[in-house]
Amino acid sequence: MKSKTIVAVFMLMVFWGQQGLSDRIVDMESEPANLESNKHCFSCHGERFYTFENEFSGSIERKAMNPNFIYNPDEFYQGVHRHFSCTDCHSPDYETFPHNAELRLDMMFSCMDCHGGDDTYAQYNFDLIQDEFYKSVHADRHFETFDCWSCHDPHSYRLMTRDNFRTAEIVSYHNQTCTECHQNPDKYQLVMDGEMPLLEDIHSFLPNYNLHFNAVRCIECHTSPQDTMWVAHNILPKEMAVKNCVECHSTNTLLMSSLYRYQAVENRSERGFFNAIILNDAYVIGANRNQFLNIASLVILGMVLLAMIGHIILRIIK
Ligand code: HEC
Ligand code: HEC
Ligand code: HEC
Ligand code: HEC
Ligand code: HEC
Ligand code: HEC
Ligand code: HEC
Numbered sequence: 001m002k003s004k005t006i007v008a009v010f011m012l013m014v015f016w017g018q019q020g021l022s023d024r025i026v027d028m029e030s031e032p033a034n035l036e037s038n039k040h041c042f043s044c045h046g047e048r049f050y051t052f053e054n055e056f057s058g059s060i061e062r063k064a065m066n067p068n069f070i071y072n073p074d075e076f077y078q079g080v081h082r083h084f085s086c087t088d089c090h091s092p093d094y095e096t097f098p099h100n101a102e103l104r105l106d107m108m109f110s111c112m113d114c115h116g117g118d119d120t121y122a123q124y125n126f127d128l129i130q131d132e133f134y135k136s137v138h139a140d141r142h143f144e145t146f147d148c149w150s151c152h153d154p155h156s157y158r159l160m161t162r163d164n165f166r167t168a169e170i171v172s173y174h175n176q177t178c179t180e181c182h183q184n185p186d187k188y189q190l191v192m193d194g195e196m197p198l199l200e201d202i203h204s205f206l207p208n209y210n211l212h213f214n215a216v217r218c219i220e221c222h223t224s225p226q227d228t229m230w231v232a233h234n235i236l237p238k239e240m241a242v243k244n245c246v247e248c249h250s251t252n253t254l255l256m257s258s259l260y261r262y263q264a265v266e267n268r269s270e271r272g273f274f275n276a277i278i279l280n281d282a283y284v285i286g287a288n289r290n291q292f293l294n295i296a297s298l299v300i301l302g303m304v305l306l307a308m309i310g311h312i313i314l315r316i317i318k
Contacts, residue, residue, distance in 0.1 A: 023123065024159070024162065024163075025120065025121070026080055026081075026082065026083070027083070028082070032077045032082050032083055033083035033084075033085075034083065034084065034085040034086075035077075037085055038073075038076075038085060038086055040095070041086045041094070042071075042073050044065060044097070045065070045069055045070060045071055045086075046070065046071060046072065046073050047065060047070070048064065048065055048067075048070065049062055049063065049064055049065060050062075050063055050065050051063075052097055052098075071155040071156070072156070075155070075156035075158075076155050076156060078156070078158050079155070079156050079157050079158045080157055080158060080159055081154070081157070089108070089109055089154065090103075090106075091103050091106055108149070110147065110148060111126065111130075111148045111152070112126065112130060116130075124230075125228065125229055125230075128228065128229060129229065129231075129233045132226075132229070132232070132233040132234040133148065133233045133234070135234045136233060136234050136235040136236075137235050137236065137237055138150070138191075138235060141192075142191050142192055145190065145191045145192065146191055150181070150191070151177050151178075158173075160173045160174070161230060161231060161262050162230070166281070167259065167260070167262075167281045168214070168215075168281060170217075170259070170262065171214065171215065171216065171217050171259070172214070174217045174218070174219065175213060175217055175218055178218045179199070182196070182199055183196075183199060199213075205243060215281070215282050215284075216248070216255065216259060217258075217259060219231070219232055219235070219258070220242070220248075220254065220255065220258050220259055221241050221242035221243075222235050222236060222241050222242075223235060223236060224236065225254075225257050225258045225261075230262075232258070242254070246286070248284060248286075248287060249284060249285050249286035249287055250286050250287060251275070251286070251287060253275055253278075253284060253286075253287035255275070255278060255284065255287065256275055256278075260275070260277055260278055275287050275288060276288075
């Protein structure tokens with residue numbers, strides 16, 4: 001009885017601990033603080049075409065916007081920095097057009113400039129994430145061209161795992177972060193000059209590529225998850241990637257400590273299956289065996305053995 005109480009108290013502590021993880025800092029409900037003032041920048045950087053008055057000729061010119069410089073206002077206002085003005089991160093001199101060419105030499109802020117050593121964001125483990133990032137293949141090989149912004153689009157980065165998104169939505173968002181570059185030579189070759197291998201070809205060892213890539217994230221196989229970190233950031237060299245099917249297709253599936261840890265606490269519904277919460281989204285062969293069937297098969301095996309022993313004894317007596 002006593003040990004059960006201890007277990008119950010421990011579970012509650014874990015539950016509260018995890019609940020605390022989803023305390024958002026940014027107010028996601030109210031109107032964005034700089035909605036009006038950002039409209040000026042979005043009038044050009046939210047559109048495929050822009051117009052401006054030519055000072056010399058006095059005429060109105062219509063031009064195509066560089067597609068890499070177009071941002072979706074809806075995505076911007078769903079992101080973590082939704083209350084920002086464009087000029088909080090960019091020089092206020094961008095208000096004038098044509099922009100001063102020297103502005104492009106400005107140093108950009110890094111995440112750590114604003115978040116490093118700030119206790120307000122302690123729950124996000126910025127310092128640990130930075131350490132892990134430095135160890136990753138990307139930072140290790142391409143320090144000059146690869147930084148936090150390479151994955152965290154400054155104009156749309158949002159928190160998914162801490163909100164109530166379905167697993168499928170989390171998978172799709174996370175994988176997009178990787179495929180936006182790994183399936184796009186224009187972005188990939190911005191990091192390094194070299195051919196971009198095709199993801200389908202690399203992962204041909206998986207029997208059903210699309211099914212798997214819609215059900216698990218790249219980081220499930222390409223990082224080793226850490227307890228203190230909500231999202232693993234150390235992308236390991238390809239030789240260390242998970243190739244063994246049993247890592248997921250078994251009762252102690254790695255999915256429970258990575259992808260399904262976000263839900264493992266909230267939707268604790270046992271239903272007699274191993275790793276039952278996965279069943280909300282997928283049936284993973286080997287990971288979702290039914291406990292009752294397991295017990296039943298043991299009982300049947302025992303009865304068969306008994307019958308055999310009885311049979312042997314009867315034969316000996318005879
Ligand atoms: C009249 C249209 C227009 C407006 C308004 C405008 N921009 Fe631009 N912006 C452009 C164009 C076109 C470019 C492409 C490069 C160029 O022509 O300077 C650009 C380029 C940029 C760049 C990239 C510079 C580089 O080459 O690295 C930044 C950053 C930028 N704009 C920020 C802003 C911000 C912030 C605002 C609002 C305060 C703003 N822009 C308002 C048209 C505009
Ligand atoms: C949280 C900070 C932040 C905010 C807010 C922000 N930007 Fe940026 N922006 C950046 C960073 C950092 C880069 C450089 C990205 C990189 O290095 O990949 C950038 C790049 C750009 C570029 C040039 C892209 C390039 O590849 O050189 C444009 C244009 C731009 N921002 C426009 C805007 C506009 C318009 C807004 C407001 C709607 C805005 N930014 C708001 C941080 C921000
Ligand atoms: C110019 C300063 C600045 C930069 C650069 C910056 N942030 Fe922030 N960030 C903030 C501020 C300020 C807030 C709080 C905004 C609010 O409360 O509306 C914030 C909020 C956040 C949050 C909390 C969201 C929540 O609801 O709890 C996360 C996560 C975050 N930023 C991640 C990043 C990452 C990752 C980077 C780099 C890729 C980055 N930030 C770069 C200033 C910055
Ligand atoms: C290879 C891609 C990649 C790089 C590089 C990267 N991140 Fe992330 N990061 C992600 C993804 C994907 C998420 C998950 C966002 C979500 O679903 O909430 C994330 C989440 C985060 C979070 C939120 C974690 C939480 O507990 O909710 C922080 C903070 C963060 N990153 C900071 C950084 C910093 C700082 C750097 C650079 C030192 C960095 N990231 C570099 C992909 C990356
Ligand atoms: C089921 C596990 C698994 C998943 C999910 C997975 N990978 Fe892999 N990946 C591997 C393995 C194993 C290798 C090594 C293959 C080899 O060397 O034959 C690999 C290799 C790679 C390589 C190295 C390519 C090369 O040869 O240079 C890249 C890049 C890569 N994966 C990116 C991704 C991205 C991006 C995603 C998500 C869209 C992803 N992977 C999802 C297991 C996985
Ligand atoms: C902005 C572009 C970009 C983004 C975003 C990006 N990568 Fe990469 N990644 C690269 C490039 C370029 C290389 C090749 C590095 C090399 O071989 O020098 C690479 C290499 C890799 C490798 C192969 C490592 C090896 O040993 O050869 C893996 C695995 C990988 N990335 C996984 C991921 C995952 C997972 C994500 C998302 C969380 C991601 N990448 C996001 C550009 C990117
Ligand atoms: C990172 C975890 C992971 C790894 C590694 C993994 N799988 Fe899977 N696999 C899954 C998940 C999750 C599903 C369930 C997808 C669904 O039902 O949506 C699945 C589904 C399947 C299916 C069922 C397809 C169907 O039509 O229902 C087969 C077969 C399969 N995997 C074979 C393999 C083989 C063979 C390997 C090793 C080469 C492997 N898997 C490696 C996670 C993994």
